[in-house]
Amino acid sequence: MxxxxxxxxxxxxxxxxxxxxxxxxxxxxxxxxxxxxxxxxxxxxxxxxxxxxxxxxxxxxxxxxxxxxxxxxxxxxxxxxxxxxxxxxxxxxxxxxxxxxxxSVWLGGLFKPEAYLTATRQSVAQANSTWSLEELVLAMDVVEGAADSNGAFSVKGLKIQGAQWKDGALHLSSDIMTDIPQANFKWIRPPPGEPRPTSHAGKHLITLPVYLNSTRRELLFTVDLPIKTAPGGDGRAEAVRFYERGVALIASTALT
Incomplete structure (x- = not known):
């Protein structure tokens, strides 16, 4: 195989x-x-x-x-x-x-979770023979249900510290940690020369780290996710608040 x-x-x-x-x-x-x-x-x-x-x-x-x-x-x-x-x-x-x-995979319950991301990337590149690994960019959607049939990989068990997912975006939260219902990872191939997007569906995107556990000693990868901003608000200023709060995703809380 x-x-x-x-x-x-x-x-x-x-x-x-x-x-x-x-x-x-x-x-x-x-x-x-x-x-x-x-x-x-x-x-x-x-x-x-x-x-x-x-x-x-x-x-x-x-x-x-x-x-x-x-x-x-x-x-x-x-x-x-x-x-x-x-x-x-x-x-x-x-x-x-x-x-x-x-x-649907419990990412934090894999022995080598970073190798899982590499394997999914290689699998997508192999299925599209004209795509190279270097061209592929990881996208993450928070959804209910399993992965779709269009090349997404379903991950469960993710937590987020300092924020919560609600109405299609991240909101700052006083809770120490909240659940991510379901995450679909997908490797996409942006058009050559296209700049990295800063918004999605009218919401500002921020880049957040995904750590193996809450000690934050081992960074697995980063993802871009939309954040909640007030109508007419400055998405970049709101993003600073998320960074100041140290918002991050955690793959496993079992090892804490």
Whole structure:
């Protein structure tokens, strides 16, 4: 299978399978050691030391999470990721690459979310043989429902800090964090030489960062989204207020 998106999900599913298998083996060994039926090795001593201290063992650290993240919520987070990988694995096995294009993905629950964006970009370029990767620009629409059939990729679970989505635009909010109902990502090819748009459907656009989690240590990408402005108001001045508030999108709150 040469489809970039299919290969990406195949790597994700394999990573989840290997990690879960290794963790189960380690925990089984720990049980046998406590029962006195298995001899400890240096590996097991380090493993037991980490678990007793609530630290994630080094051999389990195969995807990004905040520093000093405890082992108990790590296991809970991994269980959620594994469930998503199981569903994606079944989807790919039954429907192939075409089915994976329309499935709604929890972006923050992917092991390599930045690679997912790369795979979708490569997939679109491959489907349009005259398009190069460098020409493609990421567009994001906040919608209700799944991805459309016109080349969009559906993402769920996004949060936004300092603002909320309402009536087709972002509004500043006193809430610390609010939900993005559903996001459709689409790679578009602007006409050569066309300047980057500053408005959409009469609303001013601002560029916002999308971070892996609320620590904001790992930037995944940026997106342009419309903001609410007063009738006759200055969109650029309103955009400054959003930037001053530090408005940003978060892919996962499980790792917080």
């Amino acid at each position: 040469k489809d970039p998106l299919y290969r990406y999900f195949e790597r994700e599913v394999n990573l989840a399978e290997r990690l879960v298998t290794d963790i189960r083996r380690d925990l089984s060994d720990v049980l046998l050691i406590y029962q006195g039926t298995k001899k400890q090795t240096n590996y097991h001593r380090n493993l037991l030391t980490d678990l007793n201290r609530g630290i994630i063992p080094n051999s389990w650290r195969r995807y990004a999470f905040p520093p000093n993240f405890p082992v108990a919520p790590f296991v809970a987070d991994l269980a959620l990721r594994a469930r998503q990988m199981e569903k994606l694995g079944h989807t790919g096995a039954e429907g192939g690459a075409n089915a994976l294009r329309t499935v």
